[in-house]
Amino acid sequence: MLDSSQLLRFTTAGSVDDGKSTLIGRLLYDSKSIFEDQLQAIEKTSQKKGHEGVDLALFTDGLRDEREQGITIDVAYRYFTTPKRKFIIADTPGHIQYTRNMVTGASTANAAIILVDARHGVIEQTKRHSFIASLLHIPHVIVCINKMDLVDYSEEAYNKVINQFEEFSSKLLIQDIRFIPISALNGDNVVNRSANMDWYQGAPLLHTLETMHISSDINKVDSRFPVQTVLRPQSESHRDYRGYAGRVASGIFRPGDDVTIMPSGFTSKIKSIDTLNGPLKEAFAPMSVSMTLEDDIDISRGDMIVRSNNKPEASQDLDVMLCWLHNDAAKPRAKYSIRQTSNEQKAMIKEVLYKFDINTLERNKEDKELKMNDISKVKIRTTKPLMIDQYRENRTTGSIILIDDATNETVAAGMIV
Known part of the structure; x- marks a missing residue:
């Protein structure tokens, strides 16, 4: 059983009309992660537009402008939870002019879902998004080959896309690539296994996301503390307090550690690590703390406190x-x-x-x-x-x-x- 508090951040990307919004809508709908009032509002909008069923894409196209234009034009963040894991989705646009949004959405992601239309195969936007995923060192990429219903659930069409993608991705720095044949519109292999593709022996998408191992992207070795501000309380009881406040970027700090202040190069020892709730025995990323040093050194915003034996x-x-x-x-x-x-x-x-x-x-x-x-x-x-x-x-x-x-x-x- 996985820790239910474990959070997976993933981004979705693909070309225009590859079905990203429909896929996310299907994930939310089939995993029962939608509030009743949301569902009723979407059902009403779907009826107004003349759709027979629920238009799943409306679950992510939350802005009125997006709906009226029929396109998704920004990074839409969605949150949902299953009994096994919590998720944050960054849904990024497929249009070439919005590739920059992919950079924004993917910058904190643990995994990337890249959609490929089974009819069109790997195209320029597929390559662009895969390259960005590699550039940003996203450890896991799931290639969802969508619209399998439009190629008669053909295993041959699925394998053709895999071969195209593997030929391209061999030049990329991605640790883990997985392929799943899906139909977001009909729900095949999204939350539930598909009866139409019994030749596919792998897990559906949601199970893959729930069981994927998340390794922390926080560097635990190199201790870095960028100073955001200097605290000089005016109260009588703290008149001599001089603390350097910020968020630990990486590594671990403890009172007594030998530290160097950069770029000046002055050295000192950590006297205390403080929070609103009292002093700490250690601080690690991404904790926000205030440090005091044993020596009075001129430090200001933008300086960095680091371990003396491990400097950037x-x-x-x-x-x-x-x-x-x-x-x-x-x-x-x-x-x-x-x-x-x-x-x-x-x-x-x-x-x-x-x-x-x-x-x-x-x-x-x-x-x-x-x-x-x-x-x-x-x-x-x-x-x-x-x-x-x-x-x-x-x-x-x-x-x-x-x-x-x-x-x-x-x-x-x-x-x-």
Whole structure:
């Protein structure tokens, strides 16, 4: 029996009309995870639209604009629980111009469900979403080959898609890939096993999600504590208190640990680790705490407290895999704000090393223009050092975003390599 409190975050992705919203609706409907009033509202809307049964896609298309246009245009988060596990779903759009939303939805996911239309097979968006899943180091990918009812539940059609996907995915860094033939519309192999595909011996999708092993993506080895603010209470009883507050990004801290403050390089020992409920014997990610040190050191927001025997790199020059998110192309050598943990600095994209061709995964070193949805390796220069780890080692200290100073819009998300 699994711990019912164990939470699985998964993202869904696929091309337009591959049936993502219908699949999520089917998961919620067949697992009885829908409130009665929600169900009644959806039934009424389905009748107004002239549907014979319940339009399952309406369970995720929650915004009126989305319904009127007939498309899903943002990342829709849905929560549901079964007796075995709790789930958070990030439903991302299939349109090419919204690939950036896939990056947002997938950034904290334990698993990705990638839908493929059994009639069309692996297409550019399938490759794009699989590549992003690989880039973000999502450990589990479930390829749901949907609309099997439209290919007469053909095992041959199913195997054809598997061969296409395996040929492409052999170049990706994904630990675990599983294939499930489904019909989201009819419910085949979603929650219940399909009587129409007795040739498929695997588990249906929900059972796969319920029993999938979740390994924590939190780095437990490298101790990193980005300082968010300095606490100096004005009360008489705490007049001499000077605490450094923030959230532990990774690793474990204990009173008495030898620590180094970066980027200054000053050293000290942890005197205490405090919370509203009192002192702690240890703090670990993702706990929010306040630390006091035995020495009075000038520390401010953006600094990082680390174990002295295990330090991150402090650098102003970063190699980054960058996903460009904005409608406007990147301006050559334009200045942006870069944010990483609690650190914010000015930064400039010094050089575009290459862009990825999503279809072939080949590197294009000639095209240097960054446009929306482009994925490329770039060199970034910051005004002051950032304390960094590689993304594959530490998701928190290895990720950055770029912000346009003029509009305050996020223009890119990146992984330090």
